[in-house]
């Protein structure tokens with residue numbers, strides 16, 4: 001069967017929400033696509049839809065309790081997580097998301113999620129107030145940083161009669177997301193990739209500093225995408241609010257000078273360097289040892305240039321692949337091309353930071369990837385993880401060349 005689902009083992013977790021009945025349609029489509037689907041239902045889910053439905057659709061025993069007599073599997077919560085190519089939770093209640101985010105494993109589904117190394121995809125569905133609850137959003141943010149995926153709920157009329165964001169995403173969207181995860185290639189297996197991310201902070205005195213607007217999201221997305229594709233990732237990061245991503249070696253730095261020494265120290269190990277950090281170009285020449293007093297007078301702070309880290313890597317590049325970013329507000333392509341040449345990059349990722357909704361701090365980006373061979377590839381607006389994968393596709397090609 002020529003489908004991305006063919007011969008894949010998918011564990012479908014069904015939790016207790018009204019949308020549980022919609023999981024049957026997803027289940028059926030996966031089975032028709034050739035997947036072997038094993039369903040785990042929480043106890044509440046069985047109040048909304050009967051296990052027999054999923055048994056009939058999948059041809060497999062449905063697991064409903066942690067203490068069920070194992071029939072198909074020796075010890076289900078050990079064998080299923082290992083067998084799974086993907087774990088999909090439809091619908092995902094606030095309860096299951098909260099449990100996983102906090103390490104609770106008190107039923108078969110949460111235990112299986114905890115025990116699997118396979119990608120986990122949640123399709124949440126709940127009342128809009130529950131979805132908007134800051135506790136919920138923190139859990140989603142934490143899990144996302146750890147590599148769990150979420151298919152955003154849609155806006156519309158909810159089962160409770162209210163309108164808002166909380167409806168289960170449509171089957172088409174869920175199936176596409178599953179197909180995308182199953183299609184992730186392991187094409188950077190073992191490749192050592194050094195990524196810089198975030199801003200740097202340059203001290204003026206012990207309490208004040210010069211910073212910039214970088215959130216670190218783009219660099220962290222590159223690190224995460226690279227890990228998912230099998231790379232060995234060293235992430236040298238300035239201060240950010242992003243939780244530590246799973247599977248990377250995180251080296252935390254504060255200043256441009258610290259970032260430079262961390263990068264140069266790890267350069268010998270790296271086959272690829274991707275400079276997504278927004279490194280300060282200037283740093284106070286002589287930061288005060290004590291807090292500078294307010295006197296009412298004007299204050300001048302003398303700044304000196306920092307070392308350009310990617311340019312320094314470019315001078316010591318060897319046979320590495322080097323990717324730099326160019327955040328510009330005007331003459332995007334021209335400015336990016338001149339950086340490509342002057343810094344000895346293989347690729348420059350140009351993004352127009354003057355456009356609203358993309359670039360600094362945003363969850364999405366829209367970039368042009370320019371190669372030293374003259375190639376120009378425009379990548380339409382997309383989540384930063386997708387942009388990261390596009391960048392890695394270019395890197396992969398250059399590695400193969």
Ligand code: C5P
Nearest residue numbers: 275276277279306307308309310324325
């Ligand atoms: O020249 P510009 O600062 O715009 O170039 C941006 C690129 O250079 C980014 O990839 C950034 O990570 C890198 N850079 C650096 N060290 C600096 C300044 C920029 O690595 N001091």
